[in-house]
Each structure stands twice: as C-alpha cells, then as structure tokens.
Amino acid sequence: MSDYVRSLLSDEQEQNLVDAISQAELQTSGEIRIHLEKSTGKYSAENRARYWFGKLKMHKTEEKNGVLFYLAIQDRKLALWSGEGINQKVPDNFWQEIVDLMITEFKEEHFSEGLIAGIKITGKALGEFFPRKNDDIDELSNEISKV
Numbered sequence: 001m002s003d004y005v006r007s008l009l010s011d012e013q014e015q016n017l018v019d020a021i022s023q024a025e026l027q028t029s030g031e032i033r034i035h036l037e038k039s040t041g042k043y044s045a046e047n048r049a050r051y052w053f054g055k056l057k058m059h060k061t062e063e064k065n066g067v068l069f070y071l072a073i074q075d076r077k078l079a080l081w082s083g084e085g086i087n088q089k090v091p092d093n094f095w096q097e098i099v100d101l102m103i104t105e106f107k108e109e110h111f112s113e114g115l116i117a118g119i120k121i122t123g124k125a126l127g128e129f130f131p132r133k134n135d136d137i138d139e140l141s142n143e144i145s146k147v
Contacts, residue, residue: 007073008036008071008073008111009036009111009112009144013111013112014112014144016112016116017034017112017115017116017119017144018142018143018144020115020116020119020120021033021034021119021142022142023120023123024119024120024122024123024124024126025123025132025138025142026123026132027123027124027126027127027131027132028065028123028126028127028129028130028131028132029062029063029065029126029130029131029132029133029136030061030063030065030066030067030086030122030123030126030127030129030130031058031061031065031066031067031138031139031140032066032067032068032069032119032122032123032126032142033056033058033066033067033068033069033140033141033142033144033145034068034069034070034071034115034144034145035049035052035056035068035069035070035071035144035145035146036071036073036144036145036146036147037052037071037072037073037146037147038072038073038074038147039072039073039074039075040072040075040077044079045070045072045075045077045078045079046079046081048070048072048079049068049070049079049080049081050081052068052070052081052145053066053068053081053083056068056140056145057140058081058083058140059083059084060139061083061139061140062139063083063085063130064083064084064085064086065082065083065085065086065126065129065130066082066083066086066140067080067081067082067083067086067122067126068080068081068082069115069118069119076106078099078102078103078106079099080095080098080099080118082095085130086126086129086130089129090125090129094125097121098118098121098122099118101114101117101118101121102114102115102117102118105117
C-alpha cells in the first residue's frame, strides 16, 4: 500500500471498508467501489471519478447501477459517481446528502467511518431501487482500487 493511502487507512480499516461494501451489496444488485489516489492532477474530482468509473468497468454492470466513492487524498477531494440506471431513480440531492455526511466525518479525521457511513446509506438506498435478486452475482470486486 502506498504511503499516501496508508496515511489515510490502516490495513484493518481497509478490510472494514471491504466488509462494509460486501454487507451493503447483500441488500442490492447494485455495485459499490472505492477508488483512492494521491491527487486529481489538473482535473476536478468529478472528472477523475467519471474516469475511474469507466476504467474500473463500472458502467458495464447489467442494471447500470454501480456507485464509485472517489477520494484524492493529498487534495482532500471527494466525489461520488454513479451509473445511469441509478441517476434515473434517486432524488436530485441524494448524492449531496451522502457527501455532506462523509465530509462531516472526514473533518474529524474519521476517514474510514465516513466512508462506511456513506456505503451503508448507499447500500440501503440501492436496495430500495435495485433490490437484490435470488440469482444476483457480484459483478465487481469489493476491493479498494488505488493508484
């Protein structure tokens, strides 16, 4: 794990996040991922989140119901990016409420707790719009992506 990622999460916290994703996905056919990188470079967090959403092939889920939690650690930037299937169903301010909750935790240096809170809310909401099916397949890895 790179130093900038280690500065944010311990191995145990990282595993707790993977577990939180797995638990959230038990409620839904939706897919949740986290991507961490050092900096957005010259781009916005939203542009980087959209880029990584595609790079991680999250747009290829059957129901277009993936959600990416993107963090640029050094820049202290956060963005959520979701598939078109989700955006057609959730209220306009839905993602902002989750971002605001996470930022409140991040300001207290509670990074894993903020992410877990966001993941739990996302899993619950996705469960309402995209309930888990009996034959559901986990389409994407729950491991944290990082560069």
